[in-house]
Amino acid sequence: MSLLSDLLDHIPPTIAGADKPTMSNRAPNRPRLVLVERPAPTLAKTYTNAANATPEWRHARDQYISHLMACRACCAPTDRYCLAGADLRATYDRIPMESSP
Template identity: 75%
Template sequence: MSLLSGLLDHMPPIIAGADKPALASRITERPRLVLVERPALLPASTYSNAGNATPEWRHARDQYLNHVMACRSCYAPTARHCLSGADLRATYDRTPMESPR
């Protein structure tokens, strides 16, 4: 007999799942999930991305991103911009991504 087995002889056996509540009580406590259908924001046939955006929108986006990446005063995640960064962001927001049909 080893020293370890001698120590384990004096410990009570571990019963699996003794500290967990019964399955029925766990199921009733669980919140119910409900599927909520939302109306589509865009028609299903339209897919907007930078590849099919207007050249003006891409230019405004590129100008804004190039500035934000280089400017030490601008921090986009918290919407903190310097004066020129704020102007570029406003231009980017105002420029339509899709051309009117």
């Protein structure tokens, strides 16, 4: 005999449905789960990315990233910049990515 069958021999059998509460003795204020039909998501007509960004934004981004790659004093994840890096970051943040219609 296996170890599992020895363990199962000592567990008393359960009667089907004995542990389940009936509808009359369930809590009346218990919240019920309801399936909600959600409308299909609408897809954006345009995507905002660097390919369709303004040339001014791309230029500011390129200057900022080029400076970060070369400067040992700047660390973007910790928001630590040298004076030139802080100016480039401020310019990058100030210029809008999309042109206003």
